[in-house]
Amino acid sequence: MSEQDSGNIPMVQFLSPEGEFSVPSQWAEYGEYLKRLTEADYLKFYRDMARIRRFDNEATALQRQGQLGLWIPAIGQEGAQIGSGYGVGRNDHIFPSYREHGVALTHGIDLMSILKMLRGVNHGGWNPDATRFHLYAIVLGSQTLHATGYAMGIKFDGAYATGNADHDQAVICYVGDGATAEGDVSESLLFAAVNQTPQVFFVQNNQWAISSPVASQTRVPLYRRGEGFGVPGIRIDGNDVLASYAVTAKHMDDARNGQGPALIEALTYRIGAHTTSDDPTKYRSNEETERWKARDPIIRLEKFLRNQGVGQGFFDDCAADGDKLAEDIRAQTFALPIPPFENMFKYVYAEPHPLIEEQMAWLTEYEASFEDEAHPSTQLHNVINEEALRDHSAAAENPARDFTQSQVESSGSYYDGIDANGGSNV
Amino acid sequence: MSNFQEMAIARAINAGLRKKMLENPKVLMFGEDVAELGGVFRVTEGLHKEFGDKQIFNTPIAESGIVGTAIGLAMRGYRPVTEMQFDGFIFPAFDQITTQLAKMANRSEGHHKMPVVIRVPYGGGIGAVEHHSESPEAYFAHTAGLRVVSPSNPNDAYWMIQQAIDSDDPVMFFEPKRRYWQKGPVNLDTPPLPLHSARVLHEGNQVTIATYGPMVTVALQAAQIAAEEGVSIEVIDLRSLSPIDFTSIVESVKKTGRLVIASEAPNFVSISSEVAARVAEQAFYHLQAPVLRVGGFDVPYPAAKLEEIFLPDADRILEAVDRVLAY
Numbered sequence: 001m002s003e004q005d006s007g008n009i010p011m012v013q014f015l016s017p018e019g020e021f022s023v024p025s026q027w028a029e030y031g032e033y034l035k036r037l038t039e040a041d042y043l044k045f046y047r048d049m050a051r052i053r054r055f056d057n058e059a060t061a062l063q064r065q066g067q068l069g070l071w072i073p074a075i076g077q078e079g080a081q082i083g084s085g086y087g088v089g090r091n092d093h094i095f096p097s098y099r100e101h102g103v104a105l106t107h108g109i110d111l112m113s114i115l116k117m118l119r120g121v122n123h124g125g126w127n128p129d130a131t132r133f134h135l136y137a138i139v140l141g142s143q144t145l146h147a148t149g150y151a152m153g154i155k156f157d158g159a160y161a162t163g164n165a166d167h168d169q170a171v172i173c174y175v176g177d178g179a180t181a182e183g184d185v186s187e188s189l190l191f192a193a194v195n196q197t198p199q200v201f202f203v204q205n206n207q208w209a210i211s212s213p214v215a216s217q218t219r220v221p222l223y224r225r226g227e228g229f230g231v232p233g234i235r236i237d238g239n240d241v242l243a244s245y246a247v248t249a250k251h252m253d254d255a256r257n258g259q260g261p262a263l264i265e266a267l268t269y270r271i272g273a274h275t276t277s278d279d280p281t282k283y284r285s286n287e288e289t290e291r292w293k294a295r296d297p298i299i300r301l302e303k304f305l306r307n308q309g310v311g312q313g314f315f316d317d318c319a320a321d322g323d324k325l326a327e328d329i330r331a332q333t334f335a336l337p338i339p340p341f342e343n344m345f346k347y348v349y350a351e352p353h354p355l356i357e358e359q360m361a362w363l364t365e366y367e368a369s370f371e372d373e374a375h376p377s378t379q380l381h382n383v384i385n386e387e388a389l390r391d392h393s394a395a396a397e398n399p400a401r402d403f404t405q406s407q408v409e410s411s412g413s414y415y416d417g418i419d420a421n422g423g424s425n426v
Numbered sequence: 427m428s429n430f431q432e433m434a435i436a437r438a439i440n441a442g443l444r445k446k447m448l449e450n451p452k453v454l455m456f457g458e459d460v461a462e463l464g465g466v467f468r469v470t471e472g473l474h475k476e477f478g479d480k481q482i483f484n485t486p487i488a489e490s491g492i493v494g495t496a497i498g499l500a501m502r503g504y505r506p507v508t509e510m511q512f513d514g515f516i517f518p519a520f521d522q523i524t525t526q527l528a529k530m531a532n533r534s535e536g537h538h539k540m541p542v543v544i545r546v547p548y549g550g551g552i553g554a555v556e557h558h559s560e561s562p563e564a565y566f567a568h569t570a571g572l573r574v575v576s577p578s579n580p581n582d583a584y585w586m587i588q589q590a591i592d593s594d595d596p597v598m599f600f601e602p603k604r605r606y607w608q609k610g611p612v613n614l615d616t617p618p619l620p621l622h623s624a625r626v627l628h629e630g631n632q633v634t635i636a637t638y639g640p641m642v643t644v645a646l647q648a649a650q651i652a653a654e655e656g657v658s659i660e661v662i663d664l665r666s667l668s669p670i671d672f673t674s675i676v677e678s679v680k681k682t683g684r685l686v687i688a689s690e691a692p693n694f695v696s697i698s699s700e701v702a703a704r705v706a707e708q709a710f711y712h713l714q715a716p717v718l719r720v721g722g723f724d725v726p727y728p729a730a731k732l733e734e735i736f737l738p739d740a741d742r743i744l745e746a747v748d749r750v751l752a753y
Contacts, residue, residue, distance in 0.1 A: 122535060123529075123532065123533040124533050124534060124535070125534075125535050127537050128501070128534060128537055128538065129501075129537060129538075134501075135533055135534055139521065139525045139526065142494065142521070142522065142525065142526050144494075145490065145491055145493075145494020145495055145497070145498065145522065146494060146495075146497045146498040146501065146526070147498060148491075148494070148495050148498060149494060149495030149496060149497055149498020149499045149500075149501070149502070150498035150499070150501055150502050151498070152495055152498065152499060153498065153499045153501075153502030153503070153504055154502070156454075156480065156499075156504070157502070183490060183518075184490055184491075184494060184521075184522070187486070187488040187490055187491035187494065188491065188494065188495075190486050190488065190491065191485070191486060191488070191491050191495055194486060343535075346535075346536070347531050347532045347534075347535050347536040348531065348532050348570055348571055349531065349571065349573075349595045350531055350536070350539045350540075350594035350595050351593060351594055351595055353573075353595075353669055354622075354669050355669050
């Protein structure tokens with residue numbers, strides 16, 4: 001175990017891996033935030049974690065079948081994401097990295113928007129203003145500066161620290177352990193500190209930046225990364241959805257109330273591959289993955305809820321709910337049309353631009369010159385899609401013959417479809 | 427009667443900025459040393475005193491941070507104007523400019539507009555140390571999603587900075603730093619042209635010189651010298667480098683049949699290259715000689731004692747003019 005992972009660093013945790021609940025006195029202040037939760041909230045946390053994992057497994061299967069260009073699994077990080085997502089206030093803005101499917105779920109993003117992007121229909125496409133959940137950022141760390149700029153805007157607008165909950169706002173930005181090495185993250189911590197922005201940096205330390213362990217990204221634990229800039233930090237057990245909720249809620253409240261930026265390091269683990277193009281067996285051991293599976297965020301909440309008397313019916317219902325979601329997104333993915341080529345040109349500029357107009361006019365004429373015959377690439381795509389649809393409807397007619405079975409054993413395992421043991425298909 | 431005032435380019439940019447900041451409190455000006463000092467070239471002088479920290483402020487010395495936070499502020503509804511202290515210091519921000527600012531409208535399918543202006547003092551001729559005299563405009567003109575402009579005189583500077591701020595797209599605003607103190611009349615009432623139009627500054631019928639930014643003055647000198655020798659040169663100031671007003675250039679070439687393109691930037695894969703290619707496409711049968719480019723050499727910008735020989739002067743332009751006439 002590296003220094004990063006040593007037990008010597010204080011870490012906020014309310015639910016142990018065994019599902020035992022306690023509020024240690026040193027975390028009493030955070031524990032207060034749990035009083036905001038009703039029983040329904042606990043159940044919602046579970047249901048959403050289970051849903052997003054089922055979604056994740058289905059997306060992996062879709063990628064394996066060639067329906068997505070790539071998938072980016074977040075399996076293992078549901079506690080960090082669902083907890084923090086619900087800790088964000090209703091007026092706050094969220095700047096994700098590219099693995100925050102769970103956070104997206106908590107803020108009403110249509111999960112199909114994420115699949116569209118990974119199928120190659122567009123580069124995002126949800127409305128970041130209306131949802132307050134900004135677009136995924138693929139250039140690592142770039143979003144942290146946008147978040148800080150946005151938070152500066154909140155400050156200039158005086159939209160914080162007024163005590164009016166309907167008016168005050170804060171910003172949360174998500175960043176991974178690997179991305180903290182990017183200069184933009186340091187610059188955003190600096191700008192946040194200098195401007196005392198209403199902002200929280202939520203660092204999901206999932207231990208691996210593709211194949212590089214966190215120890216190769218930092219010598220000092222990441223919760224301390226902001227200290228030198230003037231951004232205080234705290235480490236939480238990111239696999240404890242309650243700690244993630246409470247600590248996020250408190251620091252978002254503090255930020256919204258004018259106490260400046262803070263950093264949360266959520267210690268978690270990327271159980272799956274970096275993306276479906278990755279092969280973790282090349283760089284990490286099975287033992288390590290198994291050790292982390294024993295700290296799974298969903299299993300521990302399940303244990304806790306069962307101890308509280310929540311019956312099997314609820315868990316069955318959640319599983320059925322997840323399967324329904326998986327079925328829906330599968331059908332919707334197959335039905336996604338190829339976007340019209342005009343989309344390439346449409347949004348490059350907000351105002352008319354002669355070069356864009358000229359090239360779109362040329363391409364329109366060129367495409368039209370094929371008259372009746374469809375463009376070769378479109379034809380090929382349609383053939384592939386028709387075949388896939390046939391397979392899909394066959395599977396729907398006969399649930400026993402699940403054509404995803406080779407990839408996904410639907411045994412109810414929490415790790416359906418994960419290629420933790422290898423399986424790059426590239 | 428229009429209201430004219432004589433001012434230098436630096437002052438004209440300042441006046442244009444001030445007008446927009448007065449009009450709209452969402453117009454922000456920030457960068458390194460732009461507040462009390464007024465920037466290292468004093469372009470923003472006096473604005474901090476008038477508008478205070480709310481609208482103009484200094485940032486940490488972190489160019490990526492400046493542009494990245496400008497993007498976030500634009501998402502929030504602000505219209506940020508940022509200053510890169512020198513051309514050679516823009517590169518720490520290159521990623522935020524090209525992968526984020528330029529693509530945000532496209533990525534968000536039009537949800538985000540990016541009314542961000544990045545002011546860049548550029549070009550050589552001031553005897554500076556390394557990284558203070560460069561012409562990086564082609565990098566940005568090559569990037570879809572950005573607009574790139576460069577005024578060459580006070581009237582354009584005054585109006586183009588305002589038009590850039592009004593634009594809902596990101597605008598790279600290249601300021602010819604060795605001409606900052608060059609004076610000229612500014613029409614305070616009426617803008618001369620739309621932001622992306624070129625302009626014929628000197629009419630002629632034998633050779634067209636297309637140029638922009640700091641080289642406009644040199645091209646006008648060349649036209650003057652040529653006129654004394656009985657050669658009639660038309661000088662076109664491109665003003666906008668992305669998009670480029672090819673219509674105006676082609677129209678001029680149809681008249682003169684000869685084109686020389688002049689810039690401080692090295693010729694290889696440059697604005698000049700693009701103009702030459704387009705003219706070959708659109709005015710091939712009107713050309714009476716190959717298109718020639720006069721630019722900096724394809725070397726790192728030299729030490730100050732060599733810049734006089736690096737930068738094209740009127741003689742270098744006229745040498746090219748002689749060649750196209752002799753063809």
